[in-house]
Amino acid sequence: MAELRTDRLVLRGWRDSDLEPWAVMNADPEVREYFPDVLTRERSEASVAGFQADLDQRGWGWWAVEVRATGEFIGFTGLDPVDEDTPFTGVEVGWRLARPHWGHGYATEAALAALDHGFTTLDLAEILAITTATNLRSQAVMRRIGMTRDPADDFDDLTVPEGPLRRSVVYRLRAKDRQ
Template sequence: MSGHPVLRTERLIMRRWRDADREPFAALNADPQVMEHFPAPLSRAESDALVDRIEAVLDAHGYGFWALEIAATGEFIGMTGLAPVLFDAPFTPAVEMAWRLAPAAWGHGYATEAARRALTFGFAELGLQEIVAITATTNLRSQAVMRRLGMTYDPADDFDHPHLAPGHRLQRHVLYRRQRPA
């Protein structure tokens, strides 16, 4: 895919990463509240390495997890987008939709708004037949977003995340699916 799309919604811009995004993204990734449903908060070096991996996926595929900013202010509030699932599971190969927002941006509908735009892009521009979203069973806020996006859940799809040790508090994950509209 040529070029690097900038996706827009009424209130948000989803775009490539800038060096200026690294510091607020590191703060977000170091926040225990944000990282409650992840194995551990990230150090600055780990967060920067994550941005580098995200950018590599964007370069390779023409889509990925875009930096998310408020259109009216230019404020960086996190990330959202689509990326190939990079581990083996009963539902792979698959393209996953995900988001991670700073706490100040919670409760405003930004995750749903950005994810809805990512879904449209995935189906209309990429021609995907299905997009999935996964999270720990404990992450009820993200599961609520998944339901608002019209994603469906089947308990039979629950799985143990292969990157987490047996017995880890976050090992069990749920899978939500959204099929391409007819």
């Protein structure tokens, strides 16, 4: 399994010690504002098991993110094939951080490391990012990491109940367009 390092972060496999802060993070309504619901502890634990299984099998996926200087777990970022119910195929980059770690540039830094891994190690031609139309903070990160949006790619996520979270926007970055 690949472990990625940046100046301030480590993207690594999941540890038992990550379960509690991950569960707390996923129970936070502000962190889950752009998702249909918060996660129970059981759902959070199941997600970690799936993330680690993907990392073990593929060598890449949703990595746990820790601050290098302190070893503190702060969230996740990584690459994953888009869900089967998405109207297109590809690999997406994504992130989720605990609220105390918002506004420090960690999402951008971690996402850039994941993109670099996807383009240089996995030799991907393109990487996508998907979020709700209302999640302006994530869209700002997408633009900061060099991605662009074509509104023609936007779609309604039919797995989400009707309402403001159903409309999804898609950002893309092609390897040939990287700076």
